Amino acid sequence: MSTDPDISSFFPFSTIRSGQRELVDDTMTVAKNGHSLLAHAPTGIGKTAGVLAPALQYALEHDKTVIFLTPRHSQHRIALETLQHMRQKTGRAFAGCNIIGKKWLCNVEGVENMESRDFIEYCKSVRKDDRCPFYNNTFTQNDKQLRQRASTHIQQLSGNINTAQEVKQQTSEFCPYEIVMQLLRFAKVIIADYFHIFHPTVRQSVFDRADLQLDDCIIVVDEAHNLPDRVRSLLSSQLTEYGMQQAINECNAFGFYELEETLRQIHGELRELLDSHTSVQDKKYESFVERQTLVNIIEQWDSFKEFVVDVEMVADEVREHKKRSFAGGFAEFLRTWYEGESGYARVIRRKKKHHRTEYQIVLRCLHPALNSAKVLNESHASVLMSGTLTPLEMYRDLLGVEEEKAQLRSYQSSFHAKQRKDIVVNTVTTRYAKRSEDEFLKLGWYI
Numbered sequence: 368m369s370t371d372p373d374i375s376s377f378f379p380f381s382t383i384r385s386g387q388r389e390l391v392d393d394t395m396t397v398a399k400n401g402h403s404l405l406a407h408a409p410t411g412i413g414k415t416a417g418v419l420a421p422a423l424q425y426a427l428e429h430d431k432t433v434i435f436l437t438p439r440h441s442q443h444r445i446a447l448e449t450l451q452h453m454r455q456k457t458g459r460a461f462a463g464c465n466i467i468g469k470k471w472l473c474n475v476e477g478v479e480n481m482e483s484r485d486f487i488e489y490c491k492s493v494r495k496d497d498r499c500p501f502y503n504n505t506f507t508q509n510d511k512q513l514r515q516r517a518s519t520h521i522q523q524l525s526g527n528i529n530t531a532q533e534v535k536q537q538t539s540e541f542c543p544y545e546i547v548m549q550l551l552r553f554a555k556v557i558i559a560d561y562f563h564i565f566h567p568t569v570r571q572s573v574f575d576r577a578d579l580q581l582d583d584c585i586i587v588v589d590e591a592h593n594l595p596d597r598v599r600s601l602l603s604s605q606l607t608e609y610g611m612q613q614a615i616n617e618c619n620a621f622g623f624y625e626l627e628e629t630l631r632q633i634h635g636e637l638r639e640l641l642d643s644h645t646s647v648q649d650k651k652y653e654s655f656v657e658r659q660t661l662v663n664i665i666e667q668w669d670s671f672k673e674f675v676v677d678v679e680m681v682a683d684e685v686r687e688h689k690k691r692s693f694a695g696g697f698a699e700f701l702r703t704w705y706e707g708e709s710g711y712a713r714v715i716r717r718k719k720k721h722h723r724t725e726y727q728i729v730l731r732c733l734h735p736a737l738n739s740a741k742v743l744n745e746s747h748a749s750v751l752m753s754g755t756l757t758p759l760e761m762y763r764d765l766l767g768v769e770e771e772k773a774q775l776r777s778y779q780s781s782f783h784a785k786q787r788k789d790i791v792v793n794t795v796t797t798r799y800a801k802r803s804e805d806e807f808l809k810l811g812w813y814i
């Protein structure tokens with residue numbers, strides 16, 4: 368494969384390192400062929416610039432958008448700085464921005480201390496009832512059109528490389544998250560978390576706002592060895608007995624007495640299910656349970672879908688008065704339980720809590736390809752890169768990349784062995800559980 372003659376005008380640094388040059392070439396090749404590159408590339412090779420430069424060049428020439436996904440906020444900053452360098456070097460005024468969690472962009476005071484799930488419910492509820500002044504300043508109340516002042520603000524930011532935090536600092540009148548989401552439409556490169564593209568509902572919301580389809584995008588996944596676990600956890604969920612009891616209390620407190628009674632009976636059925644599937648005597652503390660078992664329990668009272676809608680009504684009412692609704696959590700769990708038909712482990716567990724036993728029902732996604740295959744195979748092209756992506760075939764299969772489209776590559780370190788000194792010190796650790804003042808002092812001394 369040969370290096371594209373123009374890549375040097377995009378590449379943000381004066382020289383391209385040896386292993387990095389191959390990465391640049393391979394990225395350009397998969398962009399042209401619409402394939403997926405799985406790149407095992409050692410630390411220090413310069414993966415971010417090595418992939419962003421050719422991906423952006425291709426995107427600008429073929430009207431595509433690069434979506435760079437990384438689980439770390441520090442990496443957002445590095446990617447945005449790389450884009451700034453490329454903008455200066457090419458003299459081309461492309462725009463870029465990053466998305467971070469809504470909670471960190473919210474202008475309402477005190478939300479930083481809320482659990483993420485509670486915050487999502489809170490924000491949903493205040494928007495629905497027109498109780499957020501920042502949201503109301505951003506959109507008209509009836510038809511949710513952008514207000515003129517918000518539109519002018521977006522236009523002012525739209526040609527830049529914006530960090531989400533900078534947008535927040537410049538946005539005191541509107542909802543900063545909504546402003547960031549509006550800026551996606553102008554961006555040639557969007558930097559985000561895996562969650563924004565690999566969670567099906569969130570992806571739809573991002574794509575609707577950015578006016579994108581999967582095949583408009585070159586998806587770049589940084590630290591891709593983390594992706595299978597992240598995708599599994601995005602599709603997993605659980606119901607606890609405590610959560611169920613709180614949902615019952617909410618029905619009572621808000622006057623949904625009939626539903627309260629139904630939930631009490633379902634709670635009783637779940638306790639029976641726990642006793643029939645587990646046994647302390649036999650030391651059997653958990654057991655598989657069928658999808659249909661829970662569906663059948665619910666359908667003794669109502670159709671499953673109707674029941675979820677009823678529980679959501681309670682949640683809506685609760686959220687008018689409180690930031691969190693347990694009924695909302697229950698409805699969300701039921702929906703996930705119903706939608707995931709295969710590729711999941713469904714388990715009922717006996718959990719000890721304050722001298723009593725409670726049930727916990729867990730829905731665990733086992734096969735990340737259920738979700739990742741669509742993203743990676745239907746996007747225009749994708750690059751999965753990491754310093755520890757071996758065996759490459761395993762990651763290809765786990766994530767469901769079509770074999771004929773997968774380019775598996777391992778790159779040599781750009782550094783000569785003589786430039787490296789490896790020293791093994793087996794008397795210090797950076798393990799989180801062991802971190803202490805003493806350990807830091809020891810580490811500092813060795814360095």
Ligand code: SF4
Nearest residue numbers: 473490499501502542
């Ligand atoms: S709409 Fe925006 S400002 Fe209002 S609560 Fe939600 S994130 Fe915060």
